[in-house]
Amino acid sequence: GESVGLHLPTLSVQEGDNSIINCAYSNSASDYFIWYKQESGKGPQFIIDIRSNMDKRQGQRVTVLLNKTVKHLSLQIAATQPGDSAVYFCAENQADRGSTLGRLYFGRGTQLTVWP
């Protein structure tokens, strides 16, 4: 299940199940969104991205959905594997700050744990 508290939200799933990680973003002018995976003690690793003119994008085992009406982003991981265990962050590029692509604002993150 999923829980939210003072620390990182957590999501625990069994190997082979599908995982859905959610993210709410703050700025309606954001035009580009990225999902990152971060393993302990390492830098973020790119998973998938989506621009604001799209509402869905698929990669290998992953799908990102964007709902601009409610400013919500989700990452779906199919057939989750133990190697998927990590912290997942969404990040937004806020165009109205005159931002160069790369000035990213990260969401809170979700700790995904996959049980064998």
Place this chain on the structure above:
Amino acid sequence: GAVVSQHPSRVICKSGTSVKIECRSLDFQATTMFWYRQFPKQSLMLMATSNEGSKATYEQGVEKDKFLINHASLTLSTLTVTSAHPEDSSFYICSASDRSKATGELFFGEGSRLTVL
């Protein structure tokens, strides 16, 4: 794929000393690099945008005299934490954009863990 390297990966220093962290793009040129800090169990917080050949742009609330950024070449940006204190202990991460690519794909370094005693 492109690689961004940070050095050192771990550093321990005494309170009051200064520490320099390097961020290098190994196989591409980066006009712009970005510095983030991350406290345990928390998200990445953007600190500043490092611009090659010009002054860095700092995010609101980040002390520019505390966190000195120098971007002397198209492949190197440095972050110097001056007069470090225990509350500066954190994971510092840089990212860089490949200027040769229209999509501006971003690459992150592996981070540098600073511990101030």
